Amino acid sequence: MIYADFRSDTVTRPTPAMREAMAKAPVGDDVYGDDPTVNLLEAKAAEMLGKEAAIFVSSGTMGNLIAVLASCQRGDEAIMGRQGHTFLHEAGGVSVLGGVVINTIPNQPDGRLALADLESAIRYPDIHEPISRLIILENTQNACGGVVLPVEYCEQISAFARERNLLLHMDGARIFNAAVALGRPVRELAAMADSVTFCLSKGLCAPVGSVLCGRRDFIDKARRLRKILGGGMRQAGIIAAAGIVALETMVDRLAEDHALAKDLAEGLSRIDGVSLEKNSPQTNMVFIRLDQRVSVSDAEFEKQLKERGVLLNGTGPRTFRLVTHHDVGLEEVNRCVEAIKAVLN
Ligand SMILES: Cc1ncc(COP(=O)(O)O)c(C=O)c1O
Missing domain, CATH: 3.40.640.10 (Type I PLP-dependent aspartate aminotransferase-like (Major domain))
Known part of the structure; x- marks a missing residue:
């Protein structure tokens, strides 16, 4: 995959x-x-x-x-x-x-x-x-x-x-x-x-x-x-x-990663059960938190996303980091948002 x-x-x-x-x-x-x-x-x-x-x-x-x-x-x-x-x-x-x-x-x-x-x-x-x-x-x-x-x-x-x-x-x-x-x-x-x-x-x-x-x-x-x-x-x-x-x-194009992080953050913030964390995104990093009422465990959340073709990093209980870069674009952002929606439903 x-x-x-x-x-x-x-x-x-x-x-x-x-x-x-x-x-x-x-x-x-x-x-x-x-x-x-x-x-x-x-x-x-x-x-x-x-x-x-x-x-x-x-x-x-x-x-x-x-x-x-x-x-x-x-x-x-x-x-x-x-x-x-x-x-x-x-x-x-x-x-x-x-x-x-x-x-x-x-x-x-x-x-x-x-x-x-x-x-x-x-x-x-x-x-x-x-x-x-x-x-x-x-x-x-x-x-x-x-x-x-x-x-x-x-x-x-x-x-x-x-x-x-x-x-x-x-x-x-x-x-x-x-x-x-x-x-x-x-x-x-x-x-x-x-x-x-x-x-x-x-x-x-x-x-x-x-x-x-x-x-x-x-x-x-x-x-x-x-x-x-x-x-x-x-x-x-x-x-x-x-x-x-x-x-x-490759320096000036970092602005594209920052813009993509904003798109990603916007998509994620509209998902019930997800909130943005840590003043992000200011650059290419988006941090999210899963609400208390989300029943899926952190490990299961990562595992199910992986099964749907999306990788992210856990950063602590209920928090995750997603980083945008040259090798992801709008298509991957959409896939990620849809995958998270599906896992939380
Ligand atoms: C802020 C910061 N400093 C230093 C490093 C270390 O870089 P490297 O992985 O090349 O050793 C990293 C790696 O992610 C980092 O995020």
Whole structure:
């Protein structure tokens, strides 16, 4: 069966233009810095994000991990939202491999971290306590609904961090979705962070890879850390080529995913027993909740939808996430709405 797959934008497959670019890419040994396609992708990414340098990494998880390891020493502390991906879904890597403590504070319903909460989380010199070193923001904020952090808010956090001598890392896995939703250049959103990770392999449809951007000395350090983690890739131009096509041709079309998410949300909101959750959709994510009176269990709901050719992700008791992307369109949206209606009847 060909599924209408709303589980994530990571399920997107490379476009024909990407496959062609991959087949033709000039390559070299990237560990020696000899791969012209990787070098081009990194230069392009740094330029778009307005940073001095960039490094191609295997995943968003690796980008965030390297950013934290390059920013912190063992015993340092990173402060971030309780709904942050690095805290929830990256297997505790920053603590496992870097000895970095994560201190979480609540995300507000709109994804922000309150300045007062940040202020009270910061440690002041005391031998009993870890050393506050880094703040991590996420834009778009996935678990809060794929919500967009406003530029002015990020500027506030950036000034706050600078005044307190803290570094700021942006998990911008979907920063291009945020830029498109705000109608602002991505470099404006990246400007306030010392380092930014973004993903090529989500809504931008590349098969593999993320990019970490920052100051040149930071990226030099990141290159060593990537090697330590076993992330030095050789003829990586084969996959970087798809990333270049992603940056050149797939950014503006994210607006189509956002419009489709609105269509999906509208269709779902008209179903008896379903309500929209988490300020969604602001970008390409729709979160729904099933009413108490719906008798079908969460597992049965997913199973019956799968039988009808529709995939989505459960996110907690009675809540589900549906993500729009390049590989779904109106037909899949209609199939999804009709399938949910049928299961709930
Ligand atoms: C906000 C956010 N950050 C980081 C990641 C990690 O990316 P990857 O799956 O490439 O490791 C994800 C993945 O979905 C994400 O949603």
